[in-house]
Amino acid sequence: MKPRVSLQDSALRNGNFSLRIDPVRSEDAGLYEAWVKYNSEVHTCHVELGVITVTLSLPNPVVENELLLMSCNSSYRASLVETCWFHNGHQGPISRTFCSLPGALSILRPAMSDAGSWRCQLRYSDNKIISATYNLQILGFDGPTNPVVYAAAGSAAH
Secondary structure: OOOOEEEOHHHHOOOOOOEEEOOOOHHHOEEEEEEEEEOOEEEEEEEEEOOEEEEEOOOOOEEOOOOEEEEEEEOOOOOEEEEEEEEOOEEEOOOOOEEEEOOEEEEOOOOHHHOEEEEEEEEEOOOOEEEEEEEEOEEOOOOOOOOOOOOOOOOOOO
16 A cells, blocks of 8 residues: 555654555555554554545546536445435535436536535435545636627737
């Protein structure tokens, strides 16, 4: 896992033997065990790392008006009951151009207004709720609705 894994050597003296993984990958999910020997004592710690992944059917940034599928998957072992999508903090979407699929969100004609923070929330059969956030970027025209711009001769037009 090198070079994605590190220990904070300065924190070890204070009893903090945390492991840092950056960036986390889906294959990193699983059970981790740490052993620390101090004088004649051995201390152990077990931590399970769960990973949730948001993937796009197109590379990010997405070109405006191209069909986009956003998927949300998790390493959690219970049965998935419900998937909710939130855009910029609001539950949604409620629109004829959006289709909700199990674990995925289909955006038929992504527009500049679809850019920003998307959060998928997964609820499982044991009522466990986990979520992940993804920053969606859209390439497109975000200018005036009237494409005619007037400028004085000799000046700059933007």
